Amino acid sequence: MRLTGKIALVTGGTSGIGEGIARRFAAEGATVVLTGRRADLGQRIAREIGTATFVPGDLTSPDTRKALVAAVETLGGLDVLVNNAAAFGEAVTDQVTDDEFDRIVELNFRAAFLVTRDVVPYLIRKPGGRIVNISSSGVRRAWPGASVYNASKAALENLTQTWAHEYGPHGLTANAVTLPVVDAPMSLPAQPHVDLEAIPSRRIGTVTDVADLAVFLAGDESGYLNGARIPLDGGQTA
Numbered sequence: 001m002r003l004t005g006k007i008a009l010v011t012g013g014t015s016g017i018g019e020g021i022a023r024r025f026a027a028e029g030a031t032v033v034l035t036g037r038r039a040d041l042g043q044r045i046a047r048e049i050g051t052a053t054f055v056p057g058d059l060t061s062p063d064t065r066k067a068l069v070a071a072v073e074t075l076g077g078l079d080v081l082v083n084n085a086a087a088f089g090e091a092v093t094d095q096v097t098d099d100e101f102d103r104i105v106e107l108n109f110r111a112a113f114l115v116t117r118d119v120v121p122y123l124i125r126k127p128g129g130r131i132v133n134i135s136s137s138g139v140r141r142a143w144p145g146a147s148v149y150n151a152s153k154a155a156l157e158n159l160t161q162t163w164a165h166e167y168g169p170h171g172l173t174a175n176a177v178t179l180p181v182v183d184a185p186m187s188l189p190a191q192p193h194v195d196l197e198a199i200p201s202r203r204i205g206t207v208t209d210v211a212d213l214a215v216f217l218a219g220d221e222s223g224y225l226n227g228a229r230i231p232l233d234g235g236q237t238a
């Protein structure tokens, strides 16, 4: 029970990694706010967790972000923010439409920035605040067709470092988890093509691997780890 008494907001908690982190945080004693557009899923997950509130809506909408702040107010504060919600799209740069560019950047970069801006006053009310940003190994090693997605995650990793500087003096830490293909929905098409021989640990990562690290980053034991971008990749960057 490493998160007893903590209140955590997990964006994109209706499936995959966000759902896994939300469930695990609650199992470690946290009260969780989770978000997502699929209201049926979100409500069911929140019901199953018990100590959770689901805030439905598109995170790119100001109304959803207002509802998130209202949920935090109702719970009386916030200790942990996990910026997990993201959109993926594949097209080589000259095929990327304006709408596709906006869809990815507005969620992965703009909404993550604005949610953080809106809730950081709660995170720094007392020392121990935590921001965990879920990023992609495309930040360090690109591949064709993911220019907008990879650049949006690079922006998020850069924000991680700025937030460490801006709010570290208030006792907050901001860290990023940099993921290659993980056994979670966003990379379903890529998973069969992963070369396990190229992974020192000889397997792809799981939602449990990510949740394990997220619990550490959200908890009191990680207080001096700040502004880090951690490759959770079974040794692929080694």
Ligand SMILES: NC(=O)c1ccc[n+]([C@@H]2O[C@H](COP(=O)([O-])OP(=O)(O)OC[C@H]3O[C@@H](n4cnc5c(N)ncnc54)[C@H](OP(=O)(O)O)[C@@H]3O)[C@@H](O)[C@H]2O)c1
Residues within 6 Å of the ligand: 011, 012, 013, 014, 015, 016, 017, 018, 035, 036, 037, 038, 039, 057, 058, 059, 060, 083, 084, 085, 086, 087, 107, 134, 135, 136, 137, 179, 180, 181, 182, 183, 184, 185, 186, 187, 188
């Ligand atoms: N899976 C991988 O291999 C992998 C690799 C590297 C990085 N990552 C990162 O890990 C995170 C989670 O990935 P995943 O595989 O778990 O993906 P996922 O299952 O597709 O989850 C994405 C989450 O984001 C939410 N979301 C998407 N668009 C939204 C919007 N406009 N407004 C509000 N919520 C929105 C989704 O909820 P709704 O659909 O209900 O809105 C869902 O809860 C992402 O940040 C991704 O970039 C994943």
